[in-house]
Amino acid sequence: MPSSQREAHASPAATTAPQTSRRWAMLALGTAAQTAACAFLYGMPYLIPSLRSAEGLTLAQAGVMVACPTVGLLLALYAWGAATDRYGERWVLAAGLGVATGALGAALLVHGLVWLGVLFTVAGAAGASVSAASGRVVLGWFPPEQRGLAMGVRQTSTPLGMLVAAVAMPPIAAAHGLHGAVLFVAVLSGVMAVLTALFVVDPPRPAAKAAGAADGARTASPYRGAALWRIHGASALMVWPQFTVGAFGLVYLTDVRHWPAVAAGQLMACGQALAAACRIAAGRWSDAVGSRLKPMRWLAAAVGVLGGGLAVAGDSVAGVVLLVVLCGLSASTNGLSFTSVAERAGPRWAGRALAVQNTGQNLTASLCPPVVGALITASGFSPAFAVAAVCALVSIAVLPRR
Secondary structure, three states: OOHHHHHHHOOHHHOOHHHHHHHHHHHHHHHHHHHHHHHHHOOHHHHHHHHHHHOOOOHHHHHHHHHHHHHHHHHHHHHHHHHHHHHOHHHHHHHHHHHHHHHHHHHOOOOOHHHHHHHHHHHHHHHHHHHHHHHHHHHHHOOHHHHHHHHHHHHOHHHHHHHHHHHHHHHHHHHHHHHHHHHHHHHHHHHHHHHHHHHOOOOOOOOHHHHOHHHHHOOOOHHHOOHHHHHHHHHHHHHHHHHHHHHHHHHHHHHOOOOOHHHHHHHHHHHHHHHHHHHHHHHHHHHHHOOOHHHHHHHHHHHHHHHHHHHHHOOOHHHHHHHHHHHHHOOOOHHHHHHHHHHHHOOOOHHHHHHHHHHHHHHHHHHHHHHHHHHHHHHOHHHHHHHHHHHHHHHHHHOOOO
16 A cells, blocks of 8 residues: 555554554454344354254245344444444444344344344344444554454454354253343343443544545545445455355254254354454455455455365365365455455545445345255255355456456
């Protein structure tokens, strides 16, 4: 990144020791809040065995229930992003997590899958606040040479949330049913609502004149060209392999490999731990090479090749190994695309641009479980993994070259 661009994006909070400590503390709080939200938003696939056995749903019907939180997220993201740009991060985080806690609590009291789906959708819409607000913390508190690493750390929240869900939700559902698992994620959300309200500090926002001409130009819409739209499109395509593996990896292990659900959840948790490590490593890589998109292309190519391998592996030990590796690599590009979007949008548009980014990704995430569930039901796992591999390879062509 050119030095002038780095200066335009640099936060005034990046120069003093107390502010250095504060920005890492804010990153930790934002990551923890996002992890709690993701445990519910993206942890629902680990309840598919319970939904199928206890509720008598087909795989496609369970996929629809799993998609409800991401549908709510999709509908509310831009509004939360605009609210973050205008009112700041702290209260957007606290309010969203508080509403999500209330919706999940209400889900414990209702009967019938329709009302449960409605409340899951409301909780997902409220949880969208965390996706919109916590990303701005990275842009506001960290200088460009640390943003890749910082956004990589923040983006570990998705695999960490799924890891928590993979470890905790299958045994909780086995012992206490669906309501026990919902209570677990409601408590997580409530605790983080309180912590964000008490301890999150909004990053400083320099005035347009003080920020200089480069930042002043960012008050205009960054969507006048095609670059941001292409990054949004490529990252949405990369969500398909991520969610194919993340949502149906456990089903593959239980149905094809005949593993117990708890053991399958533990292996998928290892995959999510690998995903968290991959996001941090990818962010650090992007800081070192001075590019977010070049590492993204290489990682997408690796996902495409390994996804093709998984499609032909079938019922084999190699398939299990590839599943775990793909669980990590398919999630590695999220932080890169988010960092690129935030830097190109600038601090005055970051909340809305990250909301658009999240909208595209979560549109894909909401479509993936029911579509892939129906494809697996009709044709098996190999075609589903092949489609995921193709999406990763197509994303390379969609990314802007510079």
